[in-house]
Amino acid sequence: RKEVEQDPGPFNVPEGATVAFNCTYSNSASQSFFWYRQDCRKEPKLLMSVYSSGNEDGRFTAQLNRASQYISLLIRDSKLSDSATYLCVVSPTGNQFYFGTGTSLTVIP
Amino acid sequence: DADVTQTPRNRITKTGKRIMLECSQTKGHDRMYWYRQDPGLGLRLIYYSFDVKDINKGEISDGYSVSRQAQAKFSLSLESAIPNQTALYFCATSGGGDLTQYFGPGTRLLVL
Numbered sequence: 001r002k003e004v005e006q007d008p009g010p011f012n013v014p015e016g017a018t019v020a021f022n023c024t025y026s027n028s029a030s031q032s033f034f035w036y037r038q039d040c041r042k043e044p045k046l047l048m049s050v051y052s053s054g055n056e057d058g059r060f061t062a063q064l065n066r067a068s069q070y071i072s073l074l075i076r077d078s079k080l081s082d083s084a085t086y087l088c089v090v091s092p093t094g095n096q097f098y099f100g101t102g103t104s105l106t107v108i109p
Numbered sequence: 110d111a112d113v114t115q116t117p118r119n120r121i122t123k124t125g126k127r128i129m130l131e132c133s134q135t136k137g138h139d140r141m142y143w144y145r146q147d148p149g150l151g152l153r154l155i156y157y158s159f160d161v162k163d164i165n166k167g168e169i170s171d172g173y174s175v176s177r178q179a180q181a182k183f184s185l186s187l188e189s190a191i192p193n194q195t196a197l198y199f200c201a202t203s204g205g206g207d208l209t210q211y212f213g214p215g216t217r218l219l220v221l
Contacts, residue, residue, distance in 0.1 A: 004151075008149075032208050034208075034209075041215075042214070042215075043199060043212035043213060043214055043215055044152070044199070044210075044212050045212070046209045046210070049208075049209075087151070087152070091208060094208055095157070095159075095165075096154055096157065096167060096168075097142075097154065097210065098154075099144075099151045099152040099153070100151055101149060101150060101151040102151060
């Protein structure tokens with residue numbers, strides 16, 4: 001079983017739409033959770049960490065559900081510049097990191 | 110200048126050749142990582158190092174070796190390259206108690 005699983009999409013949404021991605025993880029003892037963004041043929045960059053209480057950064061909201069072992073990312077008021085692949089990352093101990101395969105988002109004018 | 114650099118950026122090699130990918134960082138981070146990215150498989154950890162004397166295997170270390178020559182340098186070697194090692198390779202760093210990983214621009218490797 002994979003450590004981290006994501007729906008690869010693609011998600012094609014119009015500008016201004018709200019879109020949500022989910023990611024499930026297999027290790028119930030996992031401690032740290034992140035969303036990274038990767039533009040085509042570029043390196044991944046941290047979008048946001050995910051805290052137990054949930055957290056928000058502008059149009060982006062991340063949630064953690066430990067009981068069901070999933071994390072989510074909500075993007076409100078989608079912009080063209082949000083088009084990218086979003087990677088879910090889980091770290092059981094802070095030493096090793098497990099990446100999902102990524103969810104592709106295209107925001108359409 | 111970029112904080113994490115990788116050389117070469119692109120490399121074509123033949124089966125059986127030995128090659129080395131290099132990573133340097135100016136962030137002063139203790140932790141360095143090597144990943145490979147394949148379509149449909151995401152990023153997978155090859156090796157990681159928490160300081161010069163510390164080397165750890167990741168998920169997929171077979172066929173690879175690493176060297177941490179200094180805090181700022183972490184090299185990945187393929188002793189005898191094979192076609193299924195064709196991939197995009199990323200180096201990353203983290204440190205200062207923050208688990209955020211900072212990635213280099215990647216090396217595209219093609220093994221013929």
